[in-house]
Amino acid sequence: MTKDVRKIKTERDIQQAMLRLLTTKTFRQITVADICQLSLTSRSTFYAHYLDKYDLLDKMVAYYSTIFNEKVHDRFNQMIDGEIDALVRGLLADMADNRDAIRILFTVHEPEADLEATFHRLLLKEWQQFIKSEAPTMTAPADLIAAMGTNVQMTVIEWALQHGETSIDVVADAVNTIRKAVLLQIKPTMKNK
Amino acid sequence: MTKDVRKIKTERDIQQAMLRLLTTKTFRQITVADICQLSLTSRSTFYAHYLDKYDLLDKMVAYYSTIFNEKVHDRFNQMIDGEIDALVRGLLADMADNRDAIRILFTVHEPEADLEATFHRLLLKEWQQFIKSEAPTMTAPADLIAAMGTNVQMTVIEWALQHGETSIDVVADAVNTIRKAVLLQIKPTMKNK
DNA sequence: ACTAAGATGTTCGAAAACCAACGCACTGTT
DNA sequence: AACAGTGCGTTGGTTTTCGAACATCTTAGT
Numbered sequence: 001m002t003k004d005v006r007k008i009k010t011e012r013d014i015q016q017a018m019l020r021l022l023t024t025k026t027f028r029q030i031t032v033a034d035i036c037q038l039s040l041t042s043r044s045t046f047y048a049h050y051l052d053k054y055d056l057l058d059k060m061v062a063y064y065s066t067i068f069n070e071k072v073h074d075r076f077n078q079m080i081d082g083e084i085d086a087l088v089r090g091l092l093a094d095m096a097d098n099r100d101a102i103r104i105l106f107t108v109h110e111p112e113a114d115l116e117a118t119f120h121r122l123l124l125k126e127w128q129q130f131i132k133s134e135a136p137t138m139t140a141p142a143d144l145i146a147a148m149g150t151n152v153q154m155t156v157i158e159w160a161l162q163h164g165e166t167s168i169d170v171v172a173d174a175v176n177t178i179r180k181a182v183l184l185q186i187k188p189t190m191k192n193k
Numbered sequence: 194m195t196k197d198v199r200k201i202k203t204e205r206d207i208q209q210a211m212l213r214l215l216t217t218k219t220f221r222q223i224t225v226a227d228i229c230q231l232s233l234t235s236r237s238t239f240y241a242h243y244l245d246k247y248d249l250l251d252k253m254v255a256y257y258s259t260i261f262n263e264k265v266h267d268r269f270n271q272m273i274d275g276e277i278d279a280l281v282r283g284l285l286a287d288m289a290d291n292r293d294a295i296r297i298l299f300t301v302h303e304p305e306a307d308l309e310a311t312f313h314r315l316l317l318k319e320w321q322q323f324i325k326s327e328a329p330t331m332t333a334p335a336d337l338i339a340a341m342g343t344n345v346q347m348t349v350i351e352w353a354l355q356h357g358e359t360s361i362d363v364v365a366d367a368v369n370t371i372r373k374a375v376l377l378q379i380k381p382t383m384k385n386k
Numbered sequence: 387a388c389t390a391a392g393a394t395g396t397t398c399g400a401a402a403a404c405c406a407a408c409g410c411a412c413t414g415t416t
Numbered sequence: 417a418a419c420a421g422t423g424c425g426t427t428g429g430t431t432t433t434c435g436a437a438c439a440t441c442t443t444a445g446t
Contacts, residue, residue: 005233006403006432031393040198042434047395199402199433224423235404240425 011049013039015060018053022104027057054112061113064102067095069122076126084172085179088156092165103161119157124150135186145185152178204242206232208253208294211246215297220250247305254306257295260288262315269319277365278372281349285358296354312350317343328379338378345371 017039021030032053036043050056071094075087095102105115127146131138138145156175160168210232214223225246229236243249261284268283288295298308320339324331331338349368353361 004404004431005235009233010433032395033393040202042198043394044396044398044435045433048433052394197401197434203403225425226423236424237405237426238403241403245424 007049010039010041010045013041014046014049014056018056018060019101019104022108027053027108027110054110057108057110057113060101061105061115061118064095064098064105064115065118065122067098068119071095072122072126076130084168084175085153085156088153088160089165089168091157092160092168096165099161106158106161116158120150120154123153131186138186140185145182148182148185149179152182200242203232203234203238206234207239207242207249211249211253212294212297215301220246220301220303247303250301250303250306253294254298254308254311257288257291257298257308258311258315260291261312264288265315265319269323277361277368278346278349281346281353282358282361284350285353285361289358292354299351299354309351313343313347316346324379331379333378338375341375341378342372345375 014035017035018030020038021034025034030053032043032046035041035053035056036046050059068091071091072087075090092099102115108115109117124146127149128142131142131146135142152175156168156171159171207228210228211223214227214231218227223246225236225239228234228246228249229239243252264284264287265280268280285292295308301308302310317339320342321335324335324339328335345368349361349364352364
């Protein structure tokens with residue numbers, strides 16, 4: 001039931017080729033022939049794995065989205081406490097291996113496949129759920145605050161993807177101030193923390 | 194007549210695996226199973242390409258030796274002039290792609306396969322030929338001077354392999370002084386240069 | 387409107403790689 | 417001496433990949 005090693009290898013090669021090509025060309029400009037040439041796979045093999053280059057992109061985005069979703073869901077509860085976001089720091093640690101891939105895919109914005117947008121959506125959903133359970137009634141509109149929290153975190157994530165995780169320390173104070181301000185809208189009792 | 198892409202890929206994978214393993218273990222400690230596991234190739238495929246791990250090492254050494262030999266032979270005549278060794282600088286430029294591989298293989302010293310020793314031997318042969326044609330009669334023993342020249346160059350090569358090519362500039366003066374002293378033994382007429 | 391070039395997606399026989407299994411040799415227990 | 421453990425090298429049937437060919441489809445040039 002487990003996959004043949006050859007399948008794993010060709011999919012790895014094809015996806016690596018796609019990522020490398022994306023550093024040079026636009027997704028639209030990339031041809032299936034380009035991918036095959038760089039990955040040393042034959043045309044027919046490519047189509048044995050993917051319907052077309054859109055399907056390929058789709059599966060890549062789906063893969064990283066799944067990982068992200070799992071990690072977010074696991075860690076979301078730890079978010080409130082801790083300096084900067086324990087969540088964000090944890091996520092970046094979890095995805096250290098895939099950082100290059102994610103950074104590259106973040107530059108691709110196709111209607112069918114958009115990793116950045118997907119991450120944003122997943123994060124927003126968790127925020128909404130979080131607010132609903134923690135503070136059912138709020139003075140400020142819940143959706144607004146959820147959007148705020150999401151955007152703050154996304155900003156940190158993207159910044160760390162570009163500049164490296166360690167660089168988080170540089171902006172920790174600034175981000176913390178903002179984070180606390182957002183959380184204050186949800187849990188006013190946290191003032192004295 | 195040209196090789197199937199699949200052969201190229203598996204040989205590439207196997208050789209990369211060998212190099213990566215050599216950064217961790219001794220050549221003796223490495224097993225065929227290790228290589229197969231890391232390169233994602235099956236045991237039977239390995240033996241379809243190589244007799245055993247010694248044969249693999251052998252072919253890798255042979256490959257880089259061939260390249261080295263060609264480059265040395267092409268460039269040896271340009272050696273005398275130019276600051277530091279035009280030869281050495283040229284060689285390092287030619288082999289920039291393979292620098293990591295060569296640096297790793299230089300740490301392996303098996304009686305049947307020793308890249309460092311092979312490079313040394315090839316270089317020495319060129320020096321002997323050079324002296325024979327340029328200065329058939331010399332006061333100092335030709336073999337001694339050939340050995341000197343070879344060792345000076347090998348030292349620079351190994352130093353550059355470790356520290357990067359640009360770092361040659363740092364030691365250029367020192368090496369040049371020595372190089373000139375060696376060449377003076379061959380061509381006393383160069384005093385005034 | 388015609389053509390040439392390049393890209394897509396499919397088909398099929400041949401070549402290569404996989405994998406599970408086997409026998410063998412060597413080493414270190416108990 | 418029997419034993420398990422590990423590494424070597426080989427075998428044969430199965431699966432995957434390759435390569436070359438083919439029929440579209442789009443796009444640019446004359």
